[in-house]
Amino acid sequence: MSKRPRVAKKTAAERSRKPDASKRGLNPFHGGLSIVPIPLADEIKTGDSIADKLLQSLRQNALTFASGDILVVKHKIVSKAEGRIVDLATIKPSAHSIAWANKYKLDARVIELALRESCAVIRRKNGVLITETRHGFIFANSGVDVSNVDGGRHALLLPADPDRSARKLHRELKKRTALAIPVLITDTFGRPWREGLVDVCIGMAGMKALRDDRGRRDPHGYLLHASLEAVADELAGAAALVCGKFNRTPACIIRGFPYEPARGRTRDLLRPAANDLFR
Numbered sequence: 001m002s003k004r005p006r007v008a009k010k011t012a013a014e015r016s017r018k019p020d021a022s023k024r025g026l027n028p029f030h031g032g033l034s035i036v037p038i039p040l041a042d043e044i045k046t047g048d049s050i051a052d053k054l055l056q057s058l059r060q061n062a063l064t065f066a067s068g069d070i071l072v073v074k075h076k077i078v079s080k081a082e083g084r085i086v087d088l089a090t091i092k093p094s095a096h097s098i099a100w101a102n103k104y105k106l107d108a109r110v111i112e113l114a115l116r117e118s119c120a121v122i123r124r125k126n127g128v129l130i131t132e133t134r135h136g137f138i139f140a141n142s143g144v145d146v147s148n149v150d151g152g153r154h155a156l157l158l159p160a161d162p163d164r165s166a167r168k169l170h171r172e173l174k175k176r177t178a179l180a181i182p183v184l185i186t187d188t189f190g191r192p193w194r195e196g197l198v199d200v201c202i203g204m205a206g207m208k209a210l211r212d213d214r215g216r217r218d219p220h221g222y223l224l225h226a227s228l229e230a231v232a233d234e235l236a237g238a239a240a241l242v243c244g245k246f247n248r249t250p251a252c253i254i255r256g257f258p259y260e261p262a263r264g265r266t267r268d269l270l271r272p273a274a275n276d277l278f279r
Contacts, residue, residue: 036063036253037242044076044250046083051172053077054251063253065177070257071169072184072239074250075202076145076156078165084157085149086113103127110144113155117142122279133158136270137202139189147245158187162203163266170205182206182259186236186243192278199240201232201266208232208260209268230269231259 038057044050050073058064065071079085093101093112101108104127111129115121118131122138131142135158143158159165166183173181185203190196201209213227239252273279 031256033254033256035238035242036255037247037249038063038251038253039247039249040077040251041248044080046081046085048081049172050077050081050169051176055173055176065173065179065181065253066255067179068255068257069179070182070184070207070235070254070259071173072186072235072243072252072254073169074199074243075159075162075185075187076149077250078159078162078169078185078203079156082159082165084159086155086157088113088146088153088155100124100129107146107152110141110146110155113157114141114144117144117157135162135202136267139187143187143202159185159203163205163264164203166203166205166264180206180261182261182264184232184236184239186239188240199236199243201236201269204232204264204266206261207264208262209264209266211260231257232264232266232269 038054039061040053040057042053044053054071054073088107088109091109091112093108097112097115098108100106101111106127114129114131117133119134120132121129122132123130129141130138131140132138133142137143137158145156146152146154149156162185166185170181170183173179173183183203183205184201186199187202188197189200191198209230209232211229211231213229214225215223216227217223235254235257239254242252243249
């Protein structure tokens with residue numbers, strides 16, 4: 001009887017090594033990637049159920065969620081539903097906020113509110129106020145916004161805990177559809193060194209924020225060292241192409257993206273201050 005050839009056991013390093021990009025098979029998008037808008041005709045009010053509104057819109061437009069879908073929602077409808085709206089007539093700006101606003105022809109009440117919502121001022125120059133919020137986000141005016149609210153009488157704040165808001169919507173949709181649909185909540189950010197605005201993820205549930213390709217080899221055999229891809233932000237940016245300020249489409253479905261299921265948290269996208277070259 002012939003002996004079976006001995007198979008060498010893999011080392012611990014080999015067992016933990018990620019597969020090379022060149023050996024992972026076909027393009028994961030061979031079935032196509034699509035973005036399906038979810039329009040809302042009515043304004044969202046405090047106490048409204050976002051899940052109810054979205055499912056109603058899908059029914060009216062002969063649409064439905066499918067397995068593998070990702071839901072992307074603009075933060076404004078979440079903030080409105082959660083009552084994160086402030087009457088600007090109730091804000092009494094400080095003398096410092098008034099002086100800054102007058103110098104650059106800004107609304108001192110918005111400046112005051114932005115400072116109240118911040119935990120640190122990162123830059124204050126040429127009429128631009130860059131702050132860090134309690135969430136850890138760094139952007140203009142602490143995310144305080146007066147567009148698409150009621151013509152400037154009220155301001156909208158970010159959700160108090162965007163990840164919690166996303167988890168709540170994720171749970172509600174699972175109860176209603178029996179599908180574990182990842183939820184991304186987005187807002188518009190400016191960027192260092194680049195003009196224009198893009199949407200990024202500020203709250204999430206149901207998927208990983210990052211795709212880590214470090215340790216894999218590209219199709220040319222090069223070992224990747226820095227390929228940590230912010231897929232949640234990329235999906236947010238893609239969704240912004242159909243979720244605009246003027247078309248009453250505050251949400252959309254991204255279909256065909258091979259995400260990694262997980263609890264998900266936005267903090268994974270935030271660069272530690274010690275590694276931030278822009279501060």
